[in-house]
Amino acid sequence: MSELRFTEDHEWLRSEADGSVTVGITAFAQNALGDVVYVQLPELQHYEQGAEASTVESVKAASGVYMPLTGEVLEVNQQLAENPELVNEDPLGAGWFFRFQPADADAVAKLLDQDAYDRLIKANADA
């Protein structure tokens, strides 16, 4: 399994063997959101980086999930339609959101690595 990359919006990305990239939200994000009750998944289409591709609704509020890189969504996690709690229970595994084909194959490696993301979380916590 390839190492994870992260965005400042608390999404994680994992490069798959076929060049596609799986996206979810981090443990920090799901903890901040609280119990997830609904996930509006993206359409199987092209999204620009930063576009609101998905929405996650917790018991408290709705939050946008943004397209981490420009690309084409290939698959969504249908399990979340019936079991949105997977986002809380296993955010880095069964709680994945979608898989997409990035327009720029090298862009993923330029995102935050685990150390940089951990520093970001720590900075947030200390703020």
Add this chain to the structure above:
Amino acid sequence: MSEVQLHKTPLHALHLELGARMVPFAGYDMPVQYPLGVLKEHQHTRAQAGLFDVSHMGQIRLSGSAAAQALETLVPVDIIDLPVGMQRYAMFTNDAGGILDDLMVANLGNDELLLVVNAACKEQDLAHLRQHLEGQCEIQPLFTERALLALQGPAAVTVLARLTPEVASMTFMQFRAVKLLGLDCYVSRSGYTGEDGYEISVPAEGAELLARRLLQEPEVQAIGLGARDSLRLEAGLCLYGHDMDSTTTPIEASLLWAISKVRRADGERAGGFPGAEQIFAQQHQGVARKRVGLLPQERTPVREGAEIVDASGKVVGKVCSGGFGPTLGAPLAMGYVDLAHTALDTPLNAVVRGKNVPLKVSKMPFVAPRYYRG
């Protein structure tokens, strides 16, 4: 960090110790959830018993032989004939018939009434009482003297009866002065979750002792404001400032049931409260919009502020409260809707992120209440 200094309830340190996530609410630093999380806290309350800190709410004592008569000039509710040892739901109205706040009124006996008002409105309510009732009765705010705990859920009776058996025989809306752990408490069999349970007014200095004792009981879990909101929403209960305010009347808010028969247009003590004419006129002629229950027909939660449209896309209302109901297992909402669209099962749509989510006008409460009526 916020510049505003938030108030703390007497249980603030306990909330932190329990690992609560704190948020500002009505000027107080309050627990929105504990480590258990909103969903499980909600379910625990419906299954066993939840302990809520509602000490941010305002308690005010009115005393004097004319106190009940005086209070009746501000609320459309029968206070004069409120029996000793009973509590009743009421609201302060303004001259237009709008709701200034909703409250609970209990008759303590000895010409004393205890009022419980909303946190965000308590200073304004106190000023309102002083402005209109000064000289007619004594008005004593207990904002810092007394804390308020709610113990809610089917096991609440078993738990509280361990401290004093006499509370078990109380029925819904009964009110009694009791000693709990030697503390002079007022206990009412009521709450805001739709469950059986109690609200306990306790001297501020004894609140933590009592809360810790209750939390030691195996059935009891601390519950935050997040679950309090989803519980009251399933019970179809209004949250002031969201589901009603000074621009909505009791008729529009579907709270006609709370206007006592003797205070209505054909009652023995008709009117005599602010906005009576407007409220009676609305009761007689009807209103343009009303609060109704709304059930989204998809899993998408529909939240406060969402516009409600009819089949042609015309805006016919607005959602005032909405979210996910853990016991219902589905999203639910309340909204103000033009009268033509308020019949049960009327299909409507809420606009969520630019898309229509189909809704049906639904009866309330969404989850059957389990008040103990003896």
